[in-house]
Amino acid sequence: MKCGSCGEISEKWQYIRQMDSVALKGGRGSASMVQKCKLCARENSIG
Numbered sequence: 001m002k003c004g005s006c007g008e009i010s011e012k013w014q015y016i017r018q019m020d021s022v023a024l025k026g027g028r029g030s031a032s033m034v035q036k037c038k039l040c041a042r043e044n045s046i047g
């Protein structure tokens with residue numbers, strides 16, 4: 001998984017949330033999973 005903001009590649013990011021629906025910052029809809037980059041704190045949606 002690569003961060004879409006700073007390009008950090010890590011298999012162990014700060015956390016992974018898995019929910020039926022997660023509201024994304026910026027109003028871009030929802031995703032089933034969200035990884036948060038530990039470097040820049042960007043939330044990268046998966047699925």
Ligand SMILES: [Zn+2]
Binds near residue numbers: 007038040041
């Ligand atoms: Zn990042």
